[in-house]
Amino acid sequence: VDALAAGTSNKGRKVSSSKSTGGGGGFGAASKAPTFIHTPDTSESTQNLLQFLKAQKAKGLDNVDIGFHQGTGVRGLFCTTNMKQGQIICRIPSDCALALSDPNKNGEDAPTVAHGGSNFLEMYWNNEQNKRLWSPYLDTLPKQGSEQFDPTPDFLGEDELMLLEFPRLIQRAKERKEQVGKVAAEKGISEEELRFATWLVSSRAFQLSLSAPANEKDEMPQYDDRGQVIDKAQKKTIRVMVPFIDMANHSSDQPNCKLTLIDPEKDDAWFALEATRPISAGKELVISYGSGVDSSVELLMDYGFVPSSNRIDSIMLEKGGDDAIAKLDGWTTTLDEDKTMLEMSRDDPVLQKILRFRIRLKESYKR
Ligand SMILES: C[S@@+](CC[C@H](N)C(=O)[O-])C[C@H]1O[C@@H](n2cnc3c(N)ncnc32)[C@H](O)[C@@H]1O
The missing domain is CATH 3.90.1410 (set domain protein methyltransferase, domain 1)
Incomplete structure (x- = not known):
């Protein structure tokens, strides 16, 4: 609400394009700077995994950070950009599983x-x-x-x-x-x-x-x-x-995404993380x-x-x-x-x- 109010009072300022946090969440979400609750994992092994998966044509890896939760220290996946319900966050070719x-x-x-x-x-x-x-x-x-x-x-x-x-x-x-x-x-x-x-x-x-x-x-x-x-x-x-997707942690009460198989009957099938509710940038991606x-x-x-x-x-x-x-x-x-x-x-x-x-x-x- 605050962001929208600021946008309307500053004539000429385009609220919806004020941040590059991606396609999700409407005016309020798009103009609010994301709060990050993780420290990115910069280890060599994680960087090697990302390079390997990119070479194998995995998609959407930039929508996600592998990192450590600042409260618990547990390694997990964190959303870097707003996601809409139903959106595919990232996908890994089934050949990589x-x-x-x-x-x-x-x-x-x-x-x-x-x-x-x-x-x-x-x-x-x-x-x-x-x-x-x-x-x-x-x-x-x-x-x-x-x-x-x-x-x-x-x-x-x-x-x-x-x-x-x-x-x-x-x-x-x-x-x-x-x-x-x-x-x-x-x-x-x-x-x-x-x-x-x-x-x-x-x-x-x-x-x-x-x-x-x-x-x-x-x-x-x-x-x-x-x-x-x-x-x-x-x-x-x-x-x-499933590499990368197996870094997702669990939530019993509030998962925000799930594992989905895309085109399982085809040769180029994918394992994907799909948002099951709108997710704002900075949030941890948690499945059930x-x-x-x-x-x-x-x-x-x-x-x-x-x-x-x-x-x-x-x-x-x-x-x-x-x-x-x-x-x-x-x-x-x-x-x-x-x-x-x-x-x-x-x-x-x-x-x-x-x-x-x-x-x-x-x-x-x-x-
Ligand atoms: C599929 S792995 C998820 C990625 C894992 N955190 C890692 O860094 O490799 C499952 C493990 O993550 C941790 N984990 C997942 N969800 C958790 C939760 N809600 N609370 C605490 N630990 C969790 C547990 O150690 C569990 O054995």
């Missing part, structure tokens, strides 16, 4: 995420030729122990795992540990190497359904009696890693991971982080189930005790994450 299955096997060679991890090692990381070919992408992936490494509960020791207390999450982490152990033995690779590769795949690969209609994701989710989303018909899926309605149990299990808010948690707790904790007083500590412990555990990131998970769920019980 790393399939984690043999295309002739319809996803049957990767029934679990641990198999996806094993295929990643076999097809890319430990294959000399492909490792060289894909190095501009592989070099941008988090390393174990780096800032971007956000371990999932299957990295926890037995005692730490029990501190999570929520039976469904503990059970899933145990299953993942077992899965990794089994596949590592089958394929003759080290469990440690496979655990990390499995984390990479689980936390950054996109699952594409081979048979579902394109709009299936937009339908209302259905829940089973434990409050978990039903994966309809357990369709075959393949996992793909997984089923789109994942509770914090799934987000921690598959991606290793606890979201700052998540409306799905209340629904999940209300649905309950015998592997959930039905009431706030079913936990061994109170919410306040966990908050105090969080304050006191500043130099223990593992315990901090465990406590943030407990607090997240405890704050979600309907009172």
Whole structure:
């Protein structure tokens, strides 16, 4: 409003062309200087990735900055120009995506995420030729122990795992540990190497359904009696890693864009980020991971982080189930005790994450 008022009182000044922030948002947005909340990532690996993708004819990369959120320090994607709802923000040729299955096997060679991890090692990381070919992408992936490494509960020791207390999450982490152990033995690779590769795949690969209609994701989710989303018909899926787009972080409550496949049936198909609402320059580009309605149990299990808010948690707790904790007083500590412990555990990131998970769920019980 201020910008529009200033424009009308300064006769002759063209409000709408006063900034080069792009096509989006109307007078107000176009004349307001963007507020940036990130520090651009100027590392050599990121610059190499951008060069590589430009040479492969990726489009719209200038609409996006890879950078670090100034509040959280988390690396992500930030919009450099206003975007309208429905606009394609950037697109990457499908040739630049790393399939984690043999295309002739319809996803049957990767029934679990641990198999996806094993295929990643076999097809890319430990294959000399492909490792060289894909190095501009592989070099941008988090390393174990780096800032971007956000371990999932299957990295926890037995005692730490029990501190999570929520039976469904503990059970899933145990299953993942077992899965990794089994596949590592089958394929003759080290469990440690496979655990990390499995984390990479689980936390950054996109699952594409081979048979579902394109709009299936937009339908209302259905829940089973434990409050978990039903994966309809357990369709075959393949996992793909999509450079650049896999830098997008998650928002449970306010995603502003989504992954879209353009011309999937054609030879020159694209993976794109599409704005699902108007986005102003400077904002972080955030998508919705997984089923789109994942509770914090799934987000921690598959991606290793606890979201700052998540409306799905209340629904999940209300649905309950015998592997959930039905009431706030079913936990061994109170919410306040966990908050105090969080304050006191500043130099223990593992315990901090465990406590943030407990607090997240405890704050979600309907009172
Ligand atoms: C697909 S990657 C996104 C890019 C990643 N931040 C990076 O720099 O490589 C998923 C990882 O990003 C982080 N992440 C995504 N969304 C997040 C959120 N809302 N809060 C905290 N971390 C998040 C987690 O570490 C997660 O494992």
